[in-house]
Amino acid sequence: xxxxxxxxxxxxxxSFVAILPAQATFHIMVIEQVFTGFQQAPHAQxxxxxxxxxxxTAVFGQPFPVFDAAGNPVGxxxxxxxxxxxxxxxxxxxxxxAKDCPNPIDANNRNVLAATPWAQELFCVTADVLATGVLPYxxxxxxxxxxxxxxxxxxxxxxxxxxxxxxxxxxPFGSPAMSPMLGEALVADPLRQNQFLKPxxxxxxxxxxxxxxxxxxxxxxxxxxxxxxVAGNPEGSGVVDARDVDAEVAVLFETDRRCSLPPAxxxxxxxxxxxxxAADVVATxxxxxxxxxxxxxxx
Numbered sequence: 001x002x003x004x005x006x007x008x009x010x011x012x013x014x015s016f017v018a019i020l021p022a023q024a025t026f027h028i029m030v031i032e033q034v035f036t037g038f039q040q041a042p043h044a045q046x047x048x049x050x051x052x053x054x055x056x057t058a059v060f061g062q063p064f065p066v067f068d069a070a071g072n073p074v075g076x077x078x079x080x081x082x083x084x085x086x087x088x089x090x091x092x093x094x095x096x097x098a099k100d101c102p103n104p105i106d107a108n109n110r111n112v113l114a115a116t117p118w119a120q121e122l123f124c125v126t127a128d129v130l131a132t133g134v135l136p137y138x139x140x141x142x143x144x145x146x147x148x149x150x151x152x153x154x155x156x157x158x159x160x161x162x163x164x165x166x167x168x169x170x171x172p173f174g175s176p177a178m179s180p181m182l183g184e185a186l187v188a189d190p191l192r193q194n195q196f197l198k199p200x201x202x203x204x205x206x207x208x209x210x211x212x213x214x215x216x217x218x219x220x221x222x223x224x225x226x227x228x229x230v231a232g233n234p235e236g237s238g239v240v241d242a243r244d245v246d247a248e249v250a251v252l253f254e255t256d257r258r259c260s261l262p263p264a265x266x267x268x269x270x271x272x273x274x275x276x277x278a279a280d281v282v283a284t285x286x287x288x289x290x291x292x293x294x295x296x297x298x299x
Contacts, residue, residue: 046115071168121274123225139164174205229267236264
């Protein structure tokens with residue numbers, strides 16, 4: 001009798017696992033962060049999502065549409081490929097190559113990161129989908145998803161954030177959030193709910209649901225990106241002085257990409273343009289020659 005019960009349980013579990021891909025969808029998500037670039041690396045941009053339910057991993061074919069200040073579509077920031085099996089999470093993400101990412105049933109509250117190659121190199125984190133487009137700045141609108149492509153949800157985008165002097169249609173996401181300064185991110189309120197979960201959530205309004213904060217990109221694997229090191233300080237001491245010029249020159253011969261350096265030395269990318277080269281020596285000299293009251297770029 002016990003063996004029969006175990007057999008029935010195993011059969012039930014196998015059947016449940018088998019239907020997971022068919023049940024998986026993509027639309028119970030919100031935009032968690034939008035980063036429009038750094039002054040020295042304006043193309044280092046990303047959009048980060050957060051799942052608000054299990055089984056939201058069937059992202060195949062889904063785009064990240066972007067709009068200019070007047071609300072005109074200006075292409076896509078990124079888009080997942082269209083094959084349902086190869087282009088869903090976790091399979092589609094390079095960050096999951098070791099096959100150690102969560103399964104769809106365990107993916108609630110996981111992040112999804114669409115980032116440009118420059119953002120990968122600035123924050124030293126692997127994107128789940130590489131972005132080939134551009135986020136408009138200082139005014140515009142960034143969205144995720146297109147419900148018209150699938151029967152999972154009605155029509156229009158899954159979530160959007162408009163910012164700055166955006167004057168186009170932003171329904172149902174209200175008035176635009178403030179435009180972040182370069183180097184800052186738009187960060188969603190942690191209590192903001194997906195429009196299909198809570199259609200009357202006051203935090204769906206972008207001006208109420210987003211504030212400006214520090215960028216902190218996270219991918220589906222759970223890796224957290226960071227700008228390591230103090231600019232112009234490749235030895236990791238936290239102090240920038242004349243000795244750093246010699247250290248900066250030495251680092252130039254170690255690598256040409258900041259993420260190839262040990263974390264403590266990534267400040268060698270003194271201008272945060274994602275590359276380590278002679279321009280960083282010039283930037284370090286400028287930092288050293290700045291008036292004492294001038295603030296150094298912070299990690």
